[in-house]
Structures are given as structure tokens and as C-alpha cells.
Amino acid sequence: xxxxxxxxxxxxxxxxxxxxxxxxxxxxxxxxxxxxxxxxxxxxxxxxxxxxxxxxxxxxxxxxxxxxxxxxxxxxxxxxxxxxxxxxxxxxxxxxxxxxxxxxxxxxxxxxxxxxxxxxxxxxxxxxxxxxxxxxxxxxxxxxxxxxxxxxxxxxxxxxxxxxxxxxxxxxxxxxxxxxxxxxxxxxxxxxxxxxxxxxxxxxxxxxxxxxxxxxxxxxxxxxxxxxxxxxxxxxxxxxxxxxxxxxxxxxxxxxxxxxxxxxxxxxxxxxxxxxxxxxxxxxxxxxxxxxxxxxxxxxxxxxxxxxxxxxxxxxxxxxxxxxxxxxxxxxxxxx
Amino acid sequence: xxxxxxxxxxxxxxxxxxxxxxxxxxxxxxxxxxxxxxxxxxxxxxxxxxxxxxxxxxxxxxxxxxxxxxxxxxxxxxxxxxxxxxxxxxxxxxxxxxxxxxxxxxxxxxxxxxxxxxxxxxxxxxxxxxxxxxxxxxxxxxxxxxxxxxxxxxxxxxxxxxxxxxxxxxxxxxxxxxxxxxxxxxxxxxxxxxxxxxxxxxxxxxxxxxxxxxxxxxxxxxxxxxxxxxxxxxxxxxxxxxxxxxxxxxxxxxxxxxxxxxxxxxxxxxxxxxxxxxxxxxxxxxxxxxxxxxxxxxxxxxxxxxxxxxxxxxxxxxxxxxxxxxxxxxxxxxxx
Numbered sequence: 001x002x003x004x005x006x007x008x009x010x011x012x013x014x015x016x017x018x019x020x021x022x023x024x025x026x027x028x029x030x031x032x033x034x035x036x037x038x039x040x041x042x043x044x045x046x047x048x049x050x051x052x053x054x055x056x057x058x059x060x061x062x063x064x065x066x067x068x069x070x071x072x073x074x075x076x077x078x079x080x081x082x083x084x085x086x087x088x089x090x091x092x093x094x095x096x097x098x099x100x101x102x103x104x105x106x107x108x109x110x111x112x113x114x115x116x117x118x119x120x121x122x123x124x125x126x127x128x129x130x131x132x133x134x135x136x137x138x139x140x141x142x143x144x145x146x147x148x149x150x151x152x153x154x155x156x157x158x159x160x161x162x163x164x165x166x167x168x169x170x171x172x173x174x175x176x177x178x179x180x181x182x183x184x185x186x187x188x189x190x191x192x193x194x195x196x197x198x199x200x201x202x203x204x205x206x207x208x209x210x211x212x213x214x215x216x217x218x219x220x221x222x223x224x225x226x227x228x229x230x231x232x233x234x235x236x237x238x239x240x241x242x243x244x245x246x247x248x249x250x251x252x253x254x255x256x257x258x259x260x261x262x263x264x265x266x267x268x269x270x271x272x273x274x275x276x277x278x279x280x281x282x283x284x285x286x287x288x289x290x291x292x293x294x295x296x297x298x299x300x301x302x303x304x305x306x307x308x309x310x311x312x313x314x315x316x317x318x319x320x321x322x323x324x325x326x327x328x329x330x331x332x333x334x335x336x
Numbered sequence: 337x338x339x340x341x342x343x344x345x346x347x348x349x350x351x352x353x354x355x356x357x358x359x360x361x362x363x364x365x366x367x368x369x370x371x372x373x374x375x376x377x378x379x380x381x382x383x384x385x386x387x388x389x390x391x392x393x394x395x396x397x398x399x400x401x402x403x404x405x406x407x408x409x410x411x412x413x414x415x416x417x418x419x420x421x422x423x424x425x426x427x428x429x430x431x432x433x434x435x436x437x438x439x440x441x442x443x444x445x446x447x448x449x450x451x452x453x454x455x456x457x458x459x460x461x462x463x464x465x466x467x468x469x470x471x472x473x474x475x476x477x478x479x480x481x482x483x484x485x486x487x488x489x490x491x492x493x494x495x496x497x498x499x500x501x502x503x504x505x506x507x508x509x510x511x512x513x514x515x516x517x518x519x520x521x522x523x524x525x526x527x528x529x530x531x532x533x534x535x536x537x538x539x540x541x542x543x544x545x546x547x548x549x550x551x552x553x554x555x556x557x558x559x560x561x562x563x564x565x566x567x568x569x570x571x572x573x574x575x576x577x578x579x580x581x582x583x584x585x586x587x588x589x590x591x592x593x594x595x596x597x598x599x600x601x602x603x604x605x606x607x608x609x610x611x612x613x614x615x616x617x618x619x620x621x622x623x624x625x626x627x628x629x630x631x632x633x634x635x636x637x638x639x640x641x642x643x644x645x646x647x648x649x650x651x652x653x654x655x656x657x658x659x660x661x662x663x664x665x666x667x668x669x670x671x672x
Contacts, residue, residue, distance in 0.1 A: 051445050051446070051449050052388075052445065052448050052449045052452055053445070078424075081420075082418055082420050082438060084417075084418050084420075084437075084438040084439045085421065085438045085439065085441050085442050085445075086442075087439070087442075088414075088438070088439035088440070088441070088442035088443070089442035089445065089446060091442070091467060091468065092442055092443055092446050092464050092467050092468070093446070093463065093464075093467050094442060094445070094446040094449075101420075102418060102420040102421045102424070102438035102441075103420045103421065103423070103424035104424070105421050105424070105438075105441065106421050106422075106423075106424035106425035106427070106428055106430060107424070107428055109387050109388065109389070109421075109425065109430070110387070110425060110428050110429070110430040112388050113387050113388045113430075116388055127429065128428050128429075131427060131428050131429050132427065132428065
């Protein structure tokens with residue numbers, strides 16, 4: 001990657017805040033550009049206990065995606081997965097609402113075993129990432145127990161109950177994060193956000209309410225973003241008034257929020273220095289009140305992920321350049 | 337099954353004491369003859385915790401064998417098993433000395449989950465047996481924690497460490513059962529041994545020292561055998577001075593015991609009313625000092641299991657008949 005527009009030499013570090021599938025796609029594009037210079041801070045608030053196992057769905061999605069083990073056709077889990085455990089579990093009367101592939105299961109069993117020995121999620125994630133061949137550094141947002149809870153007409157639902165068992169069907173009245181008073185950013189996360197050679201912080205196009213907010217709810221992370229010398233840019237999850245996938249649009253409706261980039265900017269106000277929006281929404285660029293990069297944000301294959309990542313990185317360089325007194329062209333995302 | 341030689345009408349119950357693979361073969365033959373009239377009391381002292389899971393190897397062997405789910409070619413585990421969990425576990429650095437098939441794993445996960453909720457091994461085994469379609473009644477010998485420990489030159493080894501990880505290689509200096517002072521027979525086991533309609537108690541040809549002794553070490557079981565009105569017969573695990581499979585012969589050597597039926601009779605003295613020995617050892621029959629049934633004890637296929645079971649049951653009828661004053665022909669195992 002050439003870097004001729006920014007203040008720095010382009011050899012610094014980049015931090016990405018990431019939830020599950022959508023965010024991991026951009027993280028993969030960033031990793032292809034940055035390699036070991038990328039640190040991904042991952043949402044841990046959709047973790048849950050199931051069948052006695054500690055399951056970290058977003059973290060595992062990131063691990064599988066960045067190691068190339070993910071199933072790109074199905075969109076979740078591991079490629080070449082088999083389901084004999086589930087079939088046998090059903091046979092003995094087990095709880096089968098959450099699909100656990102035979103290969104995927106190994107990660108849950110091993111993580112649960114290591115957690116029971118007192119190892120931190122951070123240590124376990126680093127070790128597994130290394131073993132799976134992930135180049136980027138993977139950091140759980142917190143080692144504490146933090147749980148995304150969804151208030152619905154059916155009562156309080158743990159995130160996976162809402163998301164998987166109830167398929168996002170109940171109306172969302174409120175989202176809150178259980179345990180947030182004790183959920184501190186790890187030292188690794190604090191240091192990553194405060195690093196001298198940090199060039200850019202990217203908020204991936206994950207669901208702002210269910211995937212990014214529980215990262216920002218961790219004590220020290222939002223402050224770390226505000227204090228960082230590197231610019232912070234978000235990639236909007238909205239394309240043409242719709243979310244690419246998942247319940248983002250439905251939740252925005254239910255929370256009384258317009259499904260627009262203006263709403264995303266309002267949501268991240270005070271935290272971000274710029275927003276990457278899709279070409280379909282290019283007309284909004286001038287009215288958003290922040291730096292804007294217009295790009296093709298739909299990531300369908302690896303080249304589109306790498307290209308979007310390049311544009312995000314170039315956007316960061318331009319913001320850094322502007323801070324250094326240079327002129328930048330806003331509302332133009334192509335090329336550096 | 338016809339029953340014209342015994343005191344009772346042949347419609348009563350039979351209890352079998354059983355370890356793993358070898359014992360389960362006879363249990364399958366007994367189940368084919370007796371259906372719901374069979375109760376199998378299973379060794380639980382080779383249970384162990386592995387990867388955070390509670391694993392009951394002998395119990396599962398019995399469950400898989402009596403439900404027809406076992407892999408008869410491999411000799412252990414489930415038929416049609418896959419190993420993708422193990423491959424993935426190795427990938428993330430997990431402990432792979434104990435092979436866990438993808439299907440088999442379901443039983444361990446579900447059992448561990450239910451035990452953590454406070455359910456007893458007895459309740460869980462009964463439910464799983466029913467779900468898997470096992471006709472016989474399956475009873476763990478105890479709901480308490482009892483562990484077979486093997487004293488070797490390498491120190492104290494848990495049974496599975498000795499049996500699987502160390503492949504029975506270390507010399508056995510002593511076998512003892514950790515937790516035996518608190519391991520009580522369950523009410524179900526006591527009642528099964530004291531049942532009015534109990535016709536016969538069978539000690540399966542499992543390893544006497546590693547599989548049957550830990551059943552007899554459970555408080556109330558040896559007494560139950562001695563107090564039962566039904567005769568107790570054992571099927572010898574020795575054929576022609578060798579054990580069919582497993583470490584029986586090696587352990588007898590290491591413990592200074594001759595690998596003979598006389599040694600088996602001495603081991604079970606005071607508990608059994610008769611011993612079933614193989615045709616290869618028929619010449620020993622007259623000198624064993626107990627009732628003897630000579631039969632083909634090598635169980636290679638289902639018919640040979642059913643046939644041996646028939647002979648064991650007929651042997652029981654003849655002992656009952658003798659007690660009733662009738663003449664029985666000892667040292668003749670064929671037919672009633």
C-alpha cells in the first residue's frame with residue numbers, strides 16, 4: 001500500500017472495532033492491506049453460555065474470517081463443516097436451537113476449558129488466532145462479563161436468544177448492556193488505542209446498536225477513541241436506506257430512528273472524524289456535517305473487501321493530511 | 337426362550353454386572369433374550385473429566401452397544417462416527433489423547449450439562465437409554481464419585497490415563513478405588529438386587545480387577561449379591577490362559593496371579609454360585625470347586641452373543657433347579 005498523502009509514512013498501526021459477519025468482512029479487507037499492523041477489537045457482549053460451553057459468536061466469526069476458515073457461502077461458521085454432533089444431540093434430547101458444527105465446537109470446548117483454568121479471554125483469543133494463522137492482532141473488547149440484553153414485549157432476552165432463537169422477531173424496545181459498570185477495557189485495548197504509531201481507528205459496518213455500542217460501552221474505549229491522536233472513521237452499515245443484512249434497519253425503525261446516514265453520524269457524534277457511505281447515498285454527503293468518503297460499501301467478494309479497506313485507509317490518510325494543513329477532497333472516496 | 341428346568345417360570349428378572357466392551361457384548365446377548373427383564377449395573381469408576389466434560393466410557397459403551405449404535409468393526413464408539421471435532425481441536429492446540437467422535441461428543445456435552453443442573457447419573461442414564469431405544473434397564477452402580485486408580489512405577493494414574501493415554505503399558509502394582517468410602521449403591525441398584533422376581537445375577541466377562549471390582553467396591557452391591565435369593569454366575573474372561581482383549585492377562589501377571597479360571601473362582605469366592613468357562617478350558621471344570629458351565633465364550637457376532645447368553649440363562653435355571661432338589665448336570669453348558 002502506498003501512502004503519499006498523509007502525515008505519517010503509512011507504516012503505522014490501524015485499530016478496527018468489529019462485531020460479527022459484516023464487520024469481519026471489512027476486517028478481512030483491512031488485514032489484506034495491513035497484515036500485522038491491524039488490531040481488531042471485537043465485541044464480546046453477545047457471548048453466552050450454552051450447553052455448559054462459553055460461546056463467543058462475534059469473536060469466532062472474526063477468527064474464522066481472518067483465518068480464511070469461514071464458510072462464505074453460508075455466511076457464518078466454518079467451511080467444510082459437519083453437523084453430526086447436532087444430530088446426536090437431538091437424539092439424546094439436547095437443546096438444539098443454536099447450531100454448533102462439529103469443527104466449530106472444538107473452539108467452544110477448548111475456550112471453556114481454558115477459561116475454567118483462569119485464563120483470560122484475551123490470552124485465549126491471542127493463542128487461538130496464532131494457531132489458526134490469523135495475521136492481525138485480535139483483542140476482545142473486555143475480559144469482563146458483559147451481556148447485550150434486548151428488552152422486548154416478551155421480556156428481557158439475551159442477545160443470542162433474540163438473534164438466533166427468536167430470529168430478531170420481537171420488537172426491540174431497548175438495548176442495554178448487563179455488567180457494563182464492571183466491564184473495563186483490557187490493558188491491551190487501552191494500549192492499542194493510545195499507541196504512538198496509531199494511524200487510524202475504523203468502526204466497521206457492524207450493527208451500531210448491537211455490535212458497536214457494546215464495544216463502546218466498555219469503560220475506557222469511547223474515551224480512548226476521543227483521546228486518540230489518530231482519526232476515527234466509521235463505515236456506515238446503511239445502503240440506500242436499508243441495512244445489507246441483519247436486523248439493523250428493523251431495530252432503527254423500532255427505536256424510532258430514521259434509517260439514514262445522518263442518523264449514523266448522530267449516533268457516533270463526538271467519536272468519529274468521518275463517515276464512509278455508499279455510492280447509492282452519495283447525494284447525502286454534503287449534508288452530513290462530517291468528513292465523508294463515498295465508496296462501494298457492499299462487500300460481496302474478497303476484492304471488494306480489499307478495495308473498500310483501501311478506500312477507508314486512504315480516507316484516514318486524507319483526514320490526517322488535512323489535520324496537517326493540507327487540502328483534502330471530501331466526498332470523494334476513490335484513490336489517494 | 338423356553339424355561340422348563342428351573343424353579344421359576346422364566347419370566348423373572350436378570351441383573352448383569354458389566355464393564356465396557358467385553359461385558360457389553362454379553363449384555364447385548366442377554367438383552368436379546370430378556371428384553372425389559374434385563375437390568376445392567378454398569379461400572380462408573382472409569383469416569384473422568386476431560387476438556388471440562390464428564391465422560392462415562394463404560395456406561396456409554398453399554399448404551400451404544402445395547403442400542404445398536406456401536407461400531408462393531410472398530411470395537412468402540414459409535415458407528416458412522418466422524419472426527420472433525422478432534423481435527424479442529426488439534427488445530428487450536430487442544431488435548432487430543434482421548435478420541436472423541438463428533439456424535440459421541442453429544443452424549444458427553446449433554447450429560448455434563450445435566451449433571452451441572454444436579455441431575456443424578458441414574459436419571460440421566462435412564463433418560464438417554466430410553467431416547468436411544470435401549471430395551472434393558474441401565475443402572476449406574478453408584479451416583480457418587482468413584483475412581484479407579486492404578487498404582488504404577490510412574491505414580492498413581494487415573495484409569496483412562498493408564499488405559500488410553502498410557503495404553504496399559506505401565507506395570508500395575510496396585511488397583512484401588514478412590515472415593516469408595518462414600519460410594520453407595522443407588523436405591524435402584526439395591527432394589528434390583530433384592531427384587532422378589534430376580535432369577536439370576538450375571539457377572540459379565542469384563543476385567544475382574546478394573547471393571548467388576550469397582551462395581552463390587554460400591555457399598556451395598558457385594559452384600560446385595562450375597563443376600564440375593566437368585567444364583568450369581570460369572571462368565572470367565574479367560575480363554576485358554578489368555579484374555580480375549582484388553583489388559584486382563586497382563587494385569588494378572590503383574591499382580592502375581594495365574595491367568596486361570598481357578599484364579600477367577602478364587603477372586604469371586606463367596607460371591608458366585610457358578611462360573612461359565614470356555615470349551616478350551618473344559619478340562620479344568622471338575623477341579624474348580626464351583627458349579628461350572630462349559631460354553632463357547634468368544635463372542636464374535638450377534639448370534640454368538642445370543643447363544644452364550646442363552647447358555648448363561650440355562651446355567652442359572654439349572655442352579656435354581658438344583659437348589660430346588662433337582663439334579664443338574666455340571667460341566668455341561670449346552671441346552672436346557
